[in-house]
Amino acid sequence: DTGVSQDPRHKITKRGQNVTFRCDPISEHNRLYWYRQTLGQGPEFLTYFQNEAQLEKSRLLSDRFSAERPKGSFSTLEIQRTEQGDSAMYLCASSLRSNTEAFFGQGTRLTVV
Amino acid sequence: AQTVTQSQPEMSVQEAETVTLSCTYDTSESDYYLFWYKQPPSRQMILVIRQEAYKQQNATENRFSVNFQKAAKSFSLKISDSQLGDAAMYFCADKGGSQGNLIFGKGTKLSVKP
Numbered sequence: 328d329t330g331v332s333q334d335p336r337h338k339i340t341k342r343g344q345n346v347t348f349r350c351d352p353i354s355e356h357n358r359l360y361w362y363r364q365t366l367g368q369g370p371e372f373l374t375y376f377q378n379e380a381q382l383e384k385s386r387l388l389s390d391r392f393s394a395e396r397p398k399g400s401f402s403t404l405e406i407q408r409t410e411q412g413d414s415a416m417y418l419c420a421s422s423l424r425s426n427t428e429a430f431f432g433q434g435t436r437l438t439v440v
Numbered sequence: 441a442q443t444v445t446q447s448q449p450e451m452s453v454q455e456a457e458t459v460t461l462s463c464t465y466d467t468s469e470s471d472y473y474l475f476w477y478k479q480p481p482s483r484q485m486i487l488v489i490r491q492e493a494y495k496q497q498n499a500t501e502n503r504f505s506v507n508f509q510k511a512a513k514s515f516s517l518k519i520s521d522s523q524l525g526d527a528a529m530y531f532c533a534d535k536g537g538s539q540g541n542l543i544f545g546k547g548t549k550l551s552v553k554p
Contacts, residue, residue, distance in 0.1 A: 369531050369544030431485040
């Protein structure tokens with residue numbers, strides 16, 4: 328297992344377009360997290376899954392954002408009608424249990440022009 | 441609301457010297473975990489060290505150790521014998537036992553001078 332992988336690594340999109348990111352967690356990890364990180368800031372929590380169930384969503388996750396984790400494996404994060412303020416690094420992490428460390432992917436850097 | 445505060449936006453240390461990064465947190469949880477993560481430039485975030493709040497003994501991982509002061513809600517990271525590869529952003533994070541997610545501070549950018 329090579330760890331948490333995210334695709335794509337970079338995405339440039341025009342304002343108003345929809346984008347979708349994918350995260351493949353470490354295979355035996357049942358928890359999967361999405362974070363957003365803007366320049367000079369720490370990661371901010373967006374949402375997390377335990378297996379296929381989405382258990383918590385941050386108020387940062389507006390109606391334009393949706394995340395899924397079908398079958399409790401990989402996860403997708405979709406942003407509809409992108410805005411310039413959505414430009415950020417989107418990080419995915421996974422953990423075995425709630426009290427174990429989270430392993431992070433390399434992130435997807437989104438630029439909205 | 442839970443908050444994590446890192447009051448040092450940037451720190452600098454001479455190679456082979458020791459540096460301490462500060463972190464304070466505010467949580468209402470009785471059972472929680474504290475972490476230091478390292479994020480090198482353009483590379484993924486990796487765990488440096490973790491501390492369970494119920495443990496009184498400070499965690500240590502090779503050259504990295506913490507000073508956990510539970511009553512003061514302080515969780516500082518000490519890096520001994522600093523190496524050039526230690527240069528990175530360091531994030532302090534808190535996770536309550538009943539919560540699913542990590543709460544991060546804004547980070548401290550550590551530079552290591554040869």
